[in-house]
Amino acid sequence: MGPWAYELKLDGHRTVLWRTGGGVRLQSRTGRDVTSHWMDLAVAAMALPPGVILDGEAVIYLSDADGGAARISFEAAQSRALSSARRASELARRRPATYVAFxxxxxxxAGHPDLRPRPYQERRQVLLDVLANVGPPIEPVWSTTDRDEAQGWYETLEGAGVEGVVAKPLRSVYRAGRIWSKVRHADTVDAVVIGFTGAARRPTALVVRLPDRRVALSQKLTTALAAAVAPRLMHEGGRASTTARDVYTSVGGEVAVEVVVGTTRHAVLTVVRLR
Known part of the structure; x- marks a missing residue:
């Protein structure tokens, strides 16, 4: 594949950003329109030329109580993404977001109606040129072709909310990450929700089917996750149990969640976010 570039993998919400002829639209990785949840980013993105489409991460930086260096807070981004549009507007005023484009x-x-077939190295330069006249809170992700520098990022920036490093061949076309190599401090996978424990209107935990077909019970859901997942569950009312004899209510549909891989060898795992 030739030489590689190395980018920071940030702990936020993956979002595609369209600068349309008359405005801006943001879409989650599952195709949902999330513009109302990231309206501060939509307003800032009006500075982009019409027709530009970016792929990136919506993140929120928080400073510690002592006013020290800011760190990326996945919890803050999750709260914004799972809130109502009105609540998201309130959160944006208190904790504005940053869009980190990769x-x-x-x-x-610029004569590039579709840059996806172009090599990464060329796309990266176009990205830098476009964002040079825009500025924060729309900014490019850190990138380097120096493997040692990338290793330094991996070893020192975990405490700042950096998940890890993504390696991309300089000659690679855009294929939604299929040929990228991700090195994370804690890896994750997508799983399908097949049931829940607790009340249907406020589930306590989820039962998921993992990519290897195993069925596992999650740890207790946060209040925000429980409130967000409840309307998306198709309640069938059947009772079932996992191999560990955890009884749950089965559900239909294709609701997907992201879970932490590090816990999936056991009967309990951690749900990170809805897909």
Missing amino acids: DILAHPE
Whole structure:
């Protein structure tokens, strides 16, 4: 594949950003329109040329109680993403977001209606050129071709909310991450929800089917996650049990969640976010 570039993997919400002819639209990785949840980013992105499409991460930086260096807070981003539109607006005023772009898919004004077939190295330069005239809170992700520098990021920035490092071949086309190599401090996978414990209106935990077909019970859901997942569960009312004899209510549908891989060897795992 040739030489590689190394980017920071940030702990936020993956979001595609469209600068349309008349505004801005943000979409989650599952295709949901999340513009109302990240309206502060949508307003800032009006500075982009019409037709530009970015792929990146919506993150929120928080300073510690002593006013020290800011760190990325996944919890703050999760609270924003799972809140109502009105609540998201309130949170944006208190904790504004940053959009960290790691790719550009289109830039019609520069003669590139579709940049996805172009090599990463070329797309990266176009991304830097586009964002040079925009500025925060829309900014490019840190990237380097120096393996030692990337290793230094991996070893020193975990406490700042950095998940790890993503390696991308300089000649690679855009294929939604299929040929990228991710090195995380704690890896995750997507799982399908097949049941829940507790009340249907406020589930206590989820039962999921993992990619290897195993069924496992999650740890207790946070209040925000429980409130967000409840409306998306199709309650069937059947009773079932895991191999560990945990009784749960089965559900239908294709609700997906992201879970921490480090706990999946055991009967209990951690749900990180809805997909």
